[in-house]
Amino acid sequence: RKEVEQDPGPFNVPEGATVAFNCTYSNSASQSFFWYRQDCRKEPKLLMSVYSSGNEDGRFTAQLNRASQYISLLIRDSKLSDSATYLCVVNGRDDKIIFGKGTRLHILP
């Protein structure tokens, strides 16, 4: 099993819709979880950290399910500007930060 796995997409979603991504991780001892956003040919940027109790930042909600070893990202009322690749990030074995390959999201007008 890969350390971090994401559905590569692309997800093609109409503007205003709600979209959700999941990411699974293999290291049950992982303690740090993040979602990053990466625009084409740009550097990854932190979208939000993921906390055990779940957390929300505006239209974005992140959840952690330790029992099933996955994290999720929910985007409500999607905007054209949300089109990007979303990267799941987890600390793996030896506490090294591991990035998923990303899920591409296209918001359609």
Place this chain on the structure above:
Amino acid sequence: NAGVTQTPKFQVLKTGQSMTLQCAQDMNHNSMYWYRQDPGMGLRLIYYSASEGTTDKGEVPNGYNVSRLNKREFSLRLESAAPSQTSVYFCASSEWAGPYNSPLHFGNGTRLTVT
């Protein structure tokens, strides 16, 4: 605020040439990282430095060397470039590394082509 600064932004090398990618951060972060990103492969960790004076191998260290020059600077060296090292290289820093990692902050990247 500069954050993480990488130089150069673009570089073309011939097979066998050497070069050093420079990275500096002004956030007083303890930990620094070098990643490469290739199509379909995602970001892969080359080397990291959890704190000044320490460096460790990541997932794909072969063909690279690093130097943590001081707390601010972390350089990546290609001694004898190969076409397989054509990639986008990102430097990143974080306040600390460990079980409860703090988020990474990235530089703008270096696009390297080896012919």
